[in-house]
Amino acid sequence: MGDSKTIQNRILKHNDTRTDVKRWNANDTINEFIKDEKEIQAIQDEVEGHFQGVLDALVIDTENDHNTNETAKRVAKMFVREIFAGRYEPMPRVTTFPNEGGGNGSGRYDQVYISGPITIRSTCAHHMMPIVGNCWIGIKPGDKVIGLSKFNRLVDWVASRPQIQEEMTEQIADIIEEQTDPEALAVVIKAQHFCLTHRGVKEHESDMTTSVMRGKFQKEVALRNEFLSLMNNMRGHHS
Numbered sequence: 413m414g415d416s417k418t419i420q421n422r423i424l425k426h427n428d429t430r431t432d433v434k435r436w437n438a439n440d441t442i443n444e445f446i447k448d449e450k451e452i453q454a455i456q457d458e459v460e461g462h463f464q465g466v467l468d469a470l471v472i473d474t475e476n477d478h479n480t481n482e483t484a485k486r487v488a489k490m491f492v493r494e495i496f497a498g499r500y501e502p503m504p505r506v507t508t509f510p511n512e513g514g515g516n517g518s519g520r521y522d523q524v525y526i527s528g529p530i531t532i533r534s535t536c537a538h539h540m541m542p543i544v545g546n547c548w549i550g551i552k553p554g555d556k557v558i559g560l561s562k563f564n565r566l567v568d569w570v571a572s573r574p575q576i577q578e579e580m581t582e583q584i585a586d587i588i589e590e591q592t593d594p595e596a597l598a599v600v601i602k603a604q605h606f607c608l609t610h611r612g613v614k615e616h617e618s619d620m621t622t623s624v625m626r627g628k629f630q631k632e633v634a635l636r637n638e639f640l641s642l643m644n645n646m647r648g649h650h651s
Protein backbone atom coordinates (compact mmCIF):
# COMPACT_ATOMS: atom_id res chain seq x y z
CA MET A 413 0.00 0.00 0.00
CA GLY A 414 1.16 3.53 -0.63
CA ASP A 415 0.48 6.84 -2.26
CA SER A 416 2.20 10.20 -2.46
CA LYS A 417 0.84 11.27 0.97
CA THR A 418 2.30 8.14 2.62
CA ILE A 419 5.70 8.98 1.17
CA GLN A 420 5.40 12.67 2.06
CA ASN A 421 4.58 11.69 5.64
CA ARG A 422 7.61 9.42 5.72
CA ILE A 423 9.84 12.35 4.66
CA LEU A 424 8.20 14.65 7.25
CA LYS A 425 8.75 12.05 9.97
CA HIS A 426 12.40 11.67 8.94
CA ASN A 427 12.84 15.46 9.11
CA ASP A 428 11.24 15.51 12.57
CA THR A 429 13.60 13.02 14.12
CA ARG A 430 16.87 13.48 12.22
CA THR A 431 19.31 16.29 11.60
CA ASP A 432 19.92 15.41 7.92
CA VAL A 433 16.73 17.13 6.76
CA LYS A 434 15.60 15.98 3.29
CA ARG A 435 14.01 18.23 0.69
CA TRP A 436 11.44 16.95 -1.76
CA ASN A 437 11.59 19.80 -4.24
CA ALA A 438 10.91 19.13 -7.91
CA ASN A 439 14.57 18.43 -8.68
CA ASP A 440 15.31 16.27 -5.63
CA THR A 441 15.46 12.49 -5.58
CA ILE A 442 12.98 10.93 -3.13
CA ASN A 443 14.04 7.38 -3.92
CA GLU A 444 15.24 6.54 -0.41
CA PHE A 445 11.70 7.07 0.93
CA ILE A 446 10.03 4.76 -1.60
CA LYS A 447 9.69 1.21 -0.28
CA ASP A 448 8.93 -0.75 -3.41
CA GLU A 449 7.71 -0.78 -6.99
CA LYS A 450 4.08 -0.86 -5.82
CA GLU A 451 4.49 2.61 -4.35
CA ILE A 452 5.80 3.99 -7.64
CA GLN A 453 2.79 2.43 -9.38
CA ALA A 454 0.51 4.04 -6.75
CA ILE A 455 2.01 7.46 -7.52
CA GLN A 456 1.48 6.86 -11.24
CA ASP A 457 -2.19 5.91 -10.68
CA GLU A 458 -2.72 9.00 -8.54
CA VAL A 459 -1.15 11.27 -11.18
CA GLU A 460 -3.40 9.70 -13.82
CA GLY A 461 -6.50 10.55 -11.77
CA HIS A 462 -5.43 14.14 -11.24
CA PHE A 463 -4.36 14.62 -14.86
CA GLN A 464 -7.79 13.42 -15.94
CA GLY A 465 -9.09 16.25 -13.73
CA VAL A 466 -6.88 18.73 -15.62
CA LEU A 467 -8.31 17.55 -18.96
CA ASP A 468 -11.84 17.82 -17.54
CA ALA A 469 -11.08 21.34 -16.31
CA LEU A 470 -9.86 22.23 -19.81
CA VAL A 471 -13.35 21.17 -21.00
CA ILE A 472 -12.17 18.32 -23.22
CA ASP A 473 -14.62 15.50 -23.86
CA THR A 474 -12.09 12.73 -23.24
CA GLU A 475 -14.84 10.08 -23.22
CA ASN A 476 -15.80 10.69 -26.86
CA ASP A 477 -12.54 12.15 -28.19
CA HIS A 478 -10.38 9.24 -29.29
CA ASN A 479 -7.29 11.48 -29.28
CA THR A 480 -7.50 12.21 -25.56
CA ASN A 481 -9.27 9.09 -24.31
CA GLU A 482 -6.06 7.58 -22.95
CA THR A 483 -4.08 10.81 -22.49
CA ALA A 484 -4.22 10.93 -18.68
CA LYS A 485 -2.85 7.38 -18.53
CA ARG A 486 -0.09 8.15 -21.07
CA VAL A 487 0.96 11.40 -19.39
CA ALA A 488 1.08 9.81 -15.91
CA LYS A 489 3.27 6.99 -17.22
CA MET A 490 5.53 9.45 -19.07
CA PHE A 491 5.94 11.66 -15.97
CA VAL A 492 6.64 8.92 -13.43
CA ARG A 493 8.51 6.35 -15.57
CA GLU A 494 10.36 8.57 -18.04
CA ILE A 495 10.78 12.32 -17.85
CA PHE A 496 10.66 12.55 -14.01
CA ALA A 497 12.00 9.06 -13.32
CA GLY A 498 15.12 10.61 -11.76
CA ARG A 499 13.03 11.55 -8.70
CA TYR A 500 11.81 8.01 -8.06
CA GLU A 501 14.48 5.62 -9.34
CA PRO A 502 17.74 4.98 -7.44
CA MET A 503 20.98 6.54 -8.62
CA PRO A 504 22.61 4.46 -11.38
CA ARG A 505 25.24 2.13 -10.00
CA VAL A 506 28.72 3.57 -10.49
CA THR A 507 31.89 1.53 -10.06
CA THR A 508 35.09 3.46 -9.51
CA PHE A 509 38.57 2.29 -10.49
CA PRO A 510 41.93 3.38 -9.13
CA ASN A 511 43.56 5.93 -11.41
CA GLU A 512 46.61 4.05 -12.64
CA GLY A 513 46.10 4.36 -16.39
CA GLY A 514 49.10 6.57 -17.08
CA GLY A 515 51.45 6.02 -19.99
CA ASN A 516 53.88 3.07 -20.03
CA GLY A 517 51.75 1.27 -17.45
CA SER A 518 53.18 3.43 -14.72
CA GLY A 519 51.83 6.33 -12.75
CA ARG A 520 48.46 7.88 -13.15
CA TYR A 521 46.53 9.76 -15.78
CA ASP A 522 47.00 13.40 -14.91
CA GLN A 523 45.73 15.16 -18.03
CA VAL A 524 42.43 16.87 -18.67
CA TYR A 525 39.83 14.84 -20.51
CA ILE A 526 36.33 15.73 -21.66
CA SER A 527 33.19 13.67 -22.10
CA GLY A 528 30.60 15.16 -24.45
CA PRO A 529 28.38 16.19 -25.94
CA ILE A 530 26.05 14.27 -23.64
CA THR A 531 22.41 14.77 -24.61
CA ILE A 532 20.34 16.72 -22.09
CA ARG A 533 16.63 15.95 -22.05
CA SER A 534 15.01 17.69 -19.12
CA THR A 535 11.87 19.60 -18.16
CA CYS A 536 11.54 23.18 -16.94
CA ALA A 537 10.19 23.21 -13.38
CA HIS A 538 8.49 26.57 -13.97
CA HIS A 539 6.40 25.59 -17.00
CA MET A 540 6.74 21.80 -17.37
CA MET A 541 8.14 22.31 -20.88
CA PRO A 542 11.17 20.53 -22.39
CA ILE A 543 14.78 21.64 -21.95
CA VAL A 544 16.91 20.08 -24.69
CA GLY A 545 20.63 20.45 -25.20
CA ASN A 546 24.15 19.20 -24.60
CA CYS A 547 26.44 18.75 -21.64
CA TRP A 548 30.24 18.57 -21.49
CA ILE A 549 32.12 17.24 -18.49
CA GLY A 550 35.80 18.04 -18.06
CA ILE A 551 37.91 16.18 -15.54
CA LYS A 552 41.43 16.16 -14.25
CA PRO A 553 41.21 12.96 -12.24
CA GLY A 554 42.32 12.39 -8.68
CA ASP A 555 42.75 8.90 -7.24
CA LYS A 556 39.53 7.50 -8.72
CA VAL A 557 38.06 7.24 -12.21
CA ILE A 558 34.73 5.98 -13.55
CA GLY A 559 33.74 4.59 -16.96
CA LEU A 560 32.77 7.24 -19.52
CA SER A 561 29.29 5.78 -20.03
CA LYS A 562 28.58 6.43 -16.34
CA PHE A 563 28.70 10.19 -16.97
CA ASN A 564 25.80 9.82 -19.41
CA ARG A 565 23.77 7.79 -16.92
CA LEU A 566 24.36 10.19 -14.03
CA VAL A 567 23.52 13.20 -16.20
CA ASP A 568 20.33 11.53 -17.38
CA TRP A 569 19.31 10.67 -13.80
CA VAL A 570 19.64 14.31 -12.70
CA ALA A 571 18.03 15.69 -15.89
CA SER A 572 15.00 13.39 -15.52
CA ARG A 573 13.34 15.72 -13.03
CA PRO A 574 11.56 19.06 -13.28
CA GLN A 575 14.67 21.27 -13.38
CA ILE A 576 16.21 24.70 -13.53
CA GLN A 577 19.29 24.66 -15.76
CA GLU A 578 21.60 26.37 -13.24
CA GLU A 579 20.67 23.92 -10.46
CA MET A 580 20.87 20.93 -12.81
CA THR A 581 24.47 21.95 -13.66
CA GLU A 582 25.35 22.18 -9.94
CA GLN A 583 23.64 18.87 -9.12
CA ILE A 584 25.57 17.08 -11.89
CA ALA A 585 28.83 18.58 -10.60
CA ASP A 586 27.99 17.53 -7.01
CA ILE A 587 27.37 13.90 -7.95
CA ILE A 588 30.48 13.58 -10.12
CA GLU A 589 32.55 15.22 -7.42
CA GLU A 590 31.15 12.81 -4.81
CA GLN A 591 31.82 9.77 -6.99
CA THR A 592 35.28 10.60 -8.34
CA ASP A 593 36.80 13.28 -6.10
CA PRO A 594 38.69 14.84 -9.06
CA GLU A 595 41.46 17.45 -8.95
CA ALA A 596 39.50 19.60 -11.37
CA LEU A 597 35.92 19.37 -12.58
CA ALA A 598 33.94 21.36 -15.12
CA VAL A 599 30.32 20.89 -16.14
CA VAL A 600 28.95 22.96 -19.03
CA ILE A 601 25.38 22.77 -20.30
CA LYS A 602 24.07 24.50 -23.41
CA ALA A 603 20.34 24.04 -23.83
CA GLN A 604 17.20 25.37 -25.43
CA HIS A 605 14.12 26.04 -23.32
CA PHE A 606 10.81 25.29 -25.01
CA CYS A 607 9.01 27.57 -22.55
CA LEU A 608 10.85 30.41 -24.33
CA THR A 609 10.37 29.18 -27.90
CA HIS A 610 6.70 28.15 -27.58
CA ARG A 611 5.19 30.87 -25.45
CA GLY A 612 5.75 34.40 -24.19
CA VAL A 613 8.21 36.18 -26.44
CA LYS A 614 8.49 33.15 -28.80
CA GLU A 615 12.19 33.82 -29.03
CA HIS A 616 13.66 31.14 -31.27
CA GLU A 617 17.31 31.83 -30.56
CA SER A 618 17.05 31.24 -26.84
CA ASP A 619 19.97 29.04 -25.94
CA MET A 620 21.24 29.24 -22.41
CA THR A 621 24.73 28.22 -21.31
CA THR A 622 25.59 27.42 -17.70
CA SER A 623 28.89 26.25 -16.29
CA VAL A 624 30.31 25.10 -12.99
CA MET A 625 34.07 25.00 -12.34
CA ARG A 626 35.47 23.20 -9.32
CA GLY A 627 38.94 22.56 -7.88
CA LYS A 628 41.88 23.43 -10.14
CA PHE A 629 39.61 24.65 -12.97
CA GLN A 630 38.50 27.37 -10.59
CA LYS A 631 41.98 28.30 -9.38
CA GLU A 632 44.24 27.74 -12.39
CA VAL A 633 43.45 29.94 -15.38
CA ALA A 634 45.72 28.05 -17.80
CA LEU A 635 44.07 24.72 -16.98
CA ARG A 636 40.61 26.22 -17.34
CA ASN A 637 41.54 27.70 -20.71
CA GLU A 638 42.83 24.31 -21.82
CA PHE A 639 39.46 22.80 -20.96
CA LEU A 640 37.50 25.58 -22.68
CA SER A 641 39.47 25.38 -25.92
CA LEU A 642 39.19 21.57 -26.00
CA MET A 643 35.44 21.81 -25.36
CA ASN A 644 34.85 24.47 -27.98
CA ASN A 645 36.48 22.26 -30.59
CA MET A 646 34.07 19.41 -29.86
CA ARG A 647 30.85 19.07 -31.80
CA GLY A 648 27.51 20.11 -30.39
CA HIS A 649 28.02 23.86 -30.13
CA HIS A 650 26.15 24.86 -33.26
CA SER A 651 23.23 22.47 -33.29
Ligand SMILES: [Zn+2]
Binds near residue numbers: 536537607
Ligand atom coordinates in the same frame (compact mmCIF):
# COMPACT_ATOMS: atom_id res chain seq x y z
ZN1 LIG B 1 10.16 27.58 -18.15
